[in-house]
Amino acid sequence: MTANPELGRPDAARGTRTAARRERSGFLGLTGRDAGLLLLVIVLTMAAPVLLNPFPATSSLAQFNAGYPDLMQRFVIFGIFAIGFNILFGLTGYLSFGHAAFLGAGSFAGVWMFKLLGMNVLLAIGASMAVAALFSLMVGYVSLRRSGIYFSILTLAFAQMSFALAYSVLTPITGGETGLQLALNDPRILGESVTASGNIPLPSLFGLEMRTTELVTFRIEGLGVWAFPFNVGYYFCAAVMIVAFYVSIRIFRSPFGMMLRAVKSNQQRLNYTGVSSRPYTLAAFVISGVYAGLAGGLLVSMDPLAGAERMQWTASGEVVLMTILGGAGTLIGPVLGAGLIKYFENIFSKINKGVLEGWFSVFPDGLSDVLVTIVYPFVGKGWHLTLGIVFMLVVIFLPGGLVEGGQRLGRVFRRSDRKGLGVEAPAADTRAKAEE
Amino acid sequence: MGILEVKNVSKRFGGLQALGDVNLSVAENTVHAIIGPNGAGKSTLLNCLVGKLIPDTGSVMFDGQSVLGRKPHEINQMGISRVFQTPEIFGDLSVLENVMIPCFAHRDGAFALNAWSAVRRQTGVREQAEAILEDMNMTSARDIHAAALSRGDKRRLEMAMCLVQEPRLLLLDEPTAGMARADTNNTIDLLREIKEKRDITMCIIEHDMHVVFSLAERITVLAQGTPLVEDVPEAIKGHPKVQEAYLGQPAEEAA
Structure with missing residues (x-):
């Protein structure tokens, strides 16, 4: 990756480089580096059906292909959820443990739009965002009276409360234990209740059904057949994510974003500088709530079904x-x-x-059994264990996450041709010191 | 009538009378020092001025308006800036960004949802921020992390952040606490320079007599929550009451 997504960690090198770039007008109001990052995201999302299917569909490695529509949709939808969460947590440092509640509320709102008005996904998404905005305004207004762990606990309490209500007393609105589903007798006043063939209509964008998939196959003799599914729903979600990502870059680079970083850095100084931090944190909270609602709306646009478990604390923890x-x-x-x-x-x-047994069958029987026994806890139902280990390793060795890992790699590769400049290393030192 | 008028202010923490009937008048464009031994109530008084504490009785008027009951950011917007005992800056932000934030606060008020325009297009604010850095001889540090600055530079940056808002009153809480002699002298020079260049009222809470007598035009001595004397530095130096309550030894040695 050539673009450097680093933010909020200014260094001497960046200052001089962007100073030169500032004169040129950027792409959509972004500087060179941000525009590069946006282009990278556009290229990756557009090419995902190909990039995520590197193995021939007929080979045994095909199970590592992640390029099927359902999963690709999840990649970008949860990408949106996390981008929004990052506006709150990454910039202000307020750790919310209840953002799944907004995703859930958005999902329910979306399904209700499908039930009441029609199957256009734009209706559902609009309603999801509006409902999530109102809900997050309420929760944020109360929770942001406290900071630190108390804020986290308050948001967690709200989310669990929402989950419990959605699961029990709010059953008429949320479908309770069975979840909220579409039915043949839903009014759908802007569309049709039942299709000509007697089925429930499918979510669509002005008639273009989200489920439509064009499967392109590609054969190389002697190697196998590759299958690339191009799915309407995925491309719709990807387009929304690109817009969401662009908006987040704009927020990060705006005076508003700078104030949010100042909240994280030193709230006391900010208050004594004449800035009221609460409206800023509340705005960030609502913006990230709207992102969560958008993600919820997209989830039901791909599969019009919403259950209360979407609001549970594990879902909130996942985005963290x-x-x-x-x-x-x-x-x-x-x-x-x-x-x-x-x-x-x-x-x-x-x-x-x-x-696993298939993989290790090349080894002698005894050894194969031992290997299967060793590896088995880490895969299959044990995937949480692997994830937990990866998470621990990242937090301990790469506090800046995967992005920091990428930067470190980039620095190793660049060191050789940058020796003459001697700017990067001291800047990295100061940064390292500041982080301690 | 001074720019800051403190009348009959008292504050009690449980059984401790931190401030008892304090009267103080700070004249415009002067440097006014508040001195006193530990526990005299200097910091409590300052916290009452900036909205961190609300006094039990009395009034605090700034430029004819009461500051009591207002939040710290509202008091700042009235024109009072504060420098802390340990420099309070935005450590995660660059030096330039540190100075731009008070510029935005000065221009846009306590809150502005300015989420779409890029910071780099705010040329007015940028120039203002760069000018104050130039003024404070910090241009070379512009793009480095504020947390990486030396303590003296952090103090300098904090002053820049206060001054860029063109406050009418600058409150300084022990600006040289814990500093080496050389740094203390630098701070004194910096404050003198600020005083000469700008129309500004400064109110300094200080422990160090050297600093106080180098800068102050008027001095108030606090002891056990009440003002003992208020006078010009020369008079304070030889004042018997001050020697007894605060210095406890001949003035020559203490100064």
Whole structure:
């Protein structure tokens, strides 16, 4: 990766380089480095159906292919969720443990739009964002009276309360234990209740069904057949994520974003500088709540079904993991973290005993059994163990997440041709010191 | 009538009378020092001025308006800036960004949802911030992390952050506490320079007699929560009451 997604850690080298760039007008109002990052995200998301299917569909490695529509949609949807969470946590340092509540509320709002108005996904997404905004305004207004661990506990309490309510007394709105589903007798006043063939209509964008998939196959003689699914729903979600990512870059680089970083750095100084920090944190909270609602709306647009478990604390914890794993406070980090966790959840978890036995069958029987026994706890249902180990290693050795890992690698490669300048190393030293 | 008028202010923490009936008047464009032994109530008084504490009785008027009951950011917006005992800066931000934040606060008020325009396009604020750094001889440190500055430079940066807002009153809480002699002298020179260049009122709470007598035009001596005397430095030096309560020894040695 050539673009450096680092943010909020100014160094001497960046100052002089951006000074030269500032004169040129950037792409969509972004500086060179940010524009590069945005372009990278655009290219990666657009090419994902190909990039995520590196193994022939017929080979035994095909189970590592992550390029099927359902999973690709999850990559970008949870990417949006994490990008939004990062605006709150990465910039202000307020660690919310209740963001899944906004995702859940957005999901329910989306399904209700499908039930009441029609199957256009834009309706669902609009409603999801609006409901999440109101809900997060309420929760944020109360929770932001406290900071630190008390704030986290308050958000957790709100989310668990929402989950419990959605599971029990709010059953008429949320579907309770069975979840909220579409039915043939839903009104759908802007569309049709039942299709001509007697089915429930599918979510669509002005008639373009989200489920539509074009499967392109590609054959290389002697190697196998590659299958690349191009799914409408995925490209819709990807386009939304690109917009969401662009908006987050703009927020990061704005005076508002700078104030949010100041909240994290020294709230006392900020208050004595004439700035009221609460409206800033509340705005950040609502913005990240709207991102969560958007993610919830997209989830139900891909699969019009919402259950209360979407609001549970484990779902809130997951987005925290994604953000920290990728690199809190960096632009691209949350997207990477979301991708990694969803990959583990969907791919690693599918490696069962039979698959392992297949891999190790080349070894003699006894050895093969031993290897299967050793590896088995880490894969299949044990994928959480591997994820936990990865998370620990990242937090201990790469506090800046995967992004920091990328930067360190980049620095190793660049060191040789930068020796003459001698700017990078001292800057890195000061940064390292400051981080301690 | 001074720019800052403190009348009959008292503050009690449980059984401790931290401030009892304090009266203080700070005249515009002067350097006013508040001195006193440990526990005299200097910091309590300062915290009452900036909205961190609310006094039990009395009034604090700044430029004819009461500051009591206002939040710290509102009091800052009235034109009072504060320098802390240990420099309070934004350690995770660059030096330039540290100075830009007070500029934004000065321009946009306590809150502005300015989330779409890029910081680098705010040329007005940028120039203002760069000018104050130039003024404080900190231009070379512009792009480094504020946390990486030396303690003296952090103090200098904090002053820059206060001064860029063009406050009418600058409150300094022991600006040289814990500093080596050389740093103390640098700070004195810096404050003198600020005083000469700008129309500004300064109120300094200080322990170090050297600093006080080098800078102050008027001195108030606090002891056990009440003001003992208020006078010009020359008079304070030889004042018997001050020697007894605060210095406890001949003035020549203490100064």
